[in-house]
Amino acid sequence: MLTLQCPYCGVQADETELSAGGEAHIERHGPGSSDEAFEEYLFARENPFGVHFERWRHSYGCGKWFHAARNTVTLEVYGTYPAQTTEPPADIRKRISGVAPGWTWRFLG
Amino acid sequence: MKRYSAFAIAREALRFHSGWERAWKSPEPRRRYEVVIIGAGGHGLATAYYLGKNFGITNVAVIEKGWLGGGNTGRNTTIIRSNYLQDPSAAIYEKSRSLYETLSQDLNYNVMFSPRGVMMLAQTQHEIRGYQRTAHANALQGVDTRFISAREVKELCPIMNIDGPRYPVLGALWQPRGGTARHDAVAWGYARACSDMGMDIIQKCEVTGIRQEEGQVRGVETSKGPIDCSKLGIVVAGHSGRLADMAGFRLPLETVALQALVSEPIKPCMDVVVMANTVHGYMSQSDKGEMVIGGGTDSFNSYTQRGSFHHIEETVRALVETFPMISRLKMLRQWGGIVDVTGDRSPIISKTPLQGCFINCGWGTGGFKAIPGSGWAMAELMAAGQSTLAEEFSLDRFRVGKFIDESVAAGVAH
Numbered sequence: 388m389l390t391l392q393c394p395y396c397g398v399q400a401d402e403t404e405l406s407a408g409g410e411a412h413i414e415r416h417g418p419g420s421s422d423e424a425f426e427e428y429l430f431a432r433e434n435p436f437g438v439h440f441e442r443w444r445h446s447y448g449c450g451k452w453f454h455a456a457r458n459t460v461t462l463e464v465y466g467t468y469p470a471q472t473t474e475p476p477a478d479i480r481k482r483i484s485g486v487a488p489g490w491t492w493r494f495l496g
Numbered sequence: 497m498k499r500y501s502a503f504a505i506a507r508e509a510l511r512f513h514s515g516w517e518r519a520w521k522s523p524e525p526r527r528r529y530e531v532v533i534i535g536a537g538g539h540g541l542a543t544a545y546y547l548g549k550n551f552g553i554t555n556v557a558v559i560e561k562g563w564l565g566g567g568n569t570g571r572n573t574t575i576i577r578s579n580y581l582q583d584p585s586a587a588i589y590e591k592s593r594s595l596y597e598t599l600s601q602d603l604n605y606n607v608m609f610s611p612r613g614v615m616m617l618a619q620t621q622h623e624i625r626g627y628q629r630t631a632h633a634n635a636l637q638g639v640d641t642r643f644i645s646a647r648e649v650k651e652l653c654p655i656m657n658i659d660g661p662r663y664p665v666l667g668a669l670w671q672p673r674g675g676t677a678r679h680d681a682v683a684w685g686y687a688r689a690c691s692d693m694g695m696d697i698i699q700k701c702e703v704t705g706i707r708q709e710e711g712q713v714r715g716v717e718t719s720k721g722p723i724d725c726s727k728l729g730i731v732v733a734g735h736s737g738r739l740a741d742m743a744g745f746r747l748p749l750e751t752v753a754l755q756a757l758v759s760e761p762i763k764p765c766m767d768v769v770v771m772a773n774t775v776h777g778y779m780s781q782s783d784k785g786e787m788v789i790g791g792g793t794d795s796f797n798s799y800t801q802r803g804s805f806h807h808i809e810e811t812v813r814a815l816v817e818t819f820p821m822i823s824r825l826k827m828l829r830q831w832g833g834i835v836d837v838t839g840d841r842s843p844i845i846s847k848t849p850l851q852g853c854f855i856n857c858g859w860g861t862g863g864f865k866a867i868p869g870s871g872w873a874m875a876e877l878m879a880a881g882q883s884t885l886a887e888e889f890s891l892d893r894f895r896v897g898k899f900i901d902e903s904v905a906a907g908v909a910h
Binding site: 406409429 | 735746750751836
C-alpha cells in the first residue's frame, strides 16, 4: 500500500487516508486563452513512465493539499512537499537525480 | 489452415491427435510491410483481421512486446454490453456486440460468446433516473435494453439480496443480449485468422522508436531490427503515451491500474452478469464456476500491473451486502492490468499529427467488449482514411470541446 508523509502534520498516511488529486504544477489558463491552451490545461495530462509529480490531499487527516514526487513504474516515493510552490523543490530534484539519473519532466528544462 | 469442426475432432481422435497444427505461425520480421500494427492484443489483432477481411490488405505485421493477448485482453472480466448513453458510443459498442454474436463462426474458433444478459443495478434514485434515460436513448439507437423492476431483478438473479440496508436494489438496466466471452479465445481466434491470411504476428519484439521523414511515418525500430511500413497503427492501451512520445505527439490520457479477482469454483448459481456501479463492483460466473469479480481503478497513475489491496476489500465488502452467499467464498486469484483513461471516458480512434500513423487507445476500463467493433472501425480508418464509426472519437475532440461524455456509464465499472 502506498504511504506518503504529510508535510504539514507529519503523519505517515496510508493510501486510504489520502485522495489523489492528479498532476501537480499545471499551468493554469483563464478567459481569453486559446483552444490549445485550454486543451492543455484541461486534458493533456502528463502520463510519465517513471518520475511524476502529483497533488494529494490528506483527506482523512489534517485535510490539507500537498505535493508528492513518485515513480509510476516502481511506485517508489521520492518525497512530499508543501503545495505553495510552482515547481518541485531543489532537494527533491536532487534526490531523484541520485536514484533515477537522466529523468525529465515536461515543466522542467 | 485446417478448419476446426466436429469432424476434425473425430478424425484426430482416430490418429492420436497427431494432426493438429499450430494455430498461428511465429515468423521472424521481414524488412518491410504495408501496414504495421503495434500491439497484439484484442484490438490490434482485430484491426489486422478486418484490414484483411474487409479491405484485402494482408501485407501486415502485428508486433507485440510481450506475448499475444497478455495485456488487458487476458486480464479483464470479459463483460460484453452496449447499453451506452451517447449515440457514437452506442453505435460502436453495438456494432461490436453484434459482431461477437457471429464471431465464432467468422473466425472458425470458439470464443464462447454467451449472451446471458447484463443487468446494471440501480441502487439510488439517481441511478434509476440515469438508467431510465439510458434505456430511452438505447430505444432510439436501436440497442435492445429496458429498465426492469426490483422484482424482475430478483427473478433473473435469485441469489441477490434486493433489500440491503445500505443499498437496496431499486431496479436495473437490463440488456438481454449482453453477456460474456472467453477473453483469450478472442485474441487467439483473431491471431489464427490473421496468420491464415498471411499476416505476420511477431511476439517478444519491442518497439524502441518510430521513424519519420517530413511528417510522414516510415517505419519502426524494434528489438528485432528496423521494419519499414507505409501505415502504422498504435494499439497499445496503457502504454499509448509512451508510443505517442516516440511518434512526437501527446495524448490526453492517464494510465492507472485496474484489478479483478476470482473465487474458488462453485456450482452454477448465477446465469447473468450483474454490475453495481454505486458500490463499484460487478460479478459474473465463469463456465468453470468461478465468481469473476471486478472493481474500480486506483486513483493515481501507475504502470505496474497490480493495484492497491484496499480496492479489493472495498469491492468485496460492497458485493457481500448484495450477494450474501459470497461471504464464505475463498478468493483464488487476483490480478491487475493498466488501463488508459481519457478525460471523457471515451476512446480515441484517430489519425494523428504524424501522417500515416493512426492511434486506437483510451478504452479505459471497458475495452474487451469493444474489440470487434474497434478493430472494424480502426481498419476502416487506416484503409479508407475515414470511418463513420470512428468519426466522433477523433483526437481533436478535446480541443474543440466535442466530448462523448460517458463518465456516468463508463467511469466506474465495466
